[in-house]
Amino acid sequence: MNNPFKEIISDEKLPEYIRQKVIDDINLIKLSIDMADLFMVKSPGVLGTLFDDKNKNPDK
Structure with missing residues (x-):
């Protein structure tokens, strides 16, 4: 069996x-x-604030 990588013109x-x-x-x-590292590992609370429903808790 021939090695196909040897046939590549260098x-x-x-x-x-x-x-x-x-x-x-x-x-x-x-990127x-x-x-993913920033939002899922280092700051998982940030992701929750992005999807937080403001109408859910009007006290905040």
């Missing part, structure tokens, strides 16, 4: 728009992980 450069798309996707994933 001298060929990736087009800039594909490279930028990959970098943008990685940045979006990193999503950071936001």
Whole structure:
């Protein structure tokens, strides 16, 4: 069985728009992980205040 990775041409450069798309996707994933970490791990009470119904408790 041939190794398909040996058939990749190493001298060929990736087009800039594909490279930028990959970098943008990685940045979006990193941002999503950071936001999930912020709201779910570090400050779970913040998420509750976002969805708190003000009409539920008029005393507040």
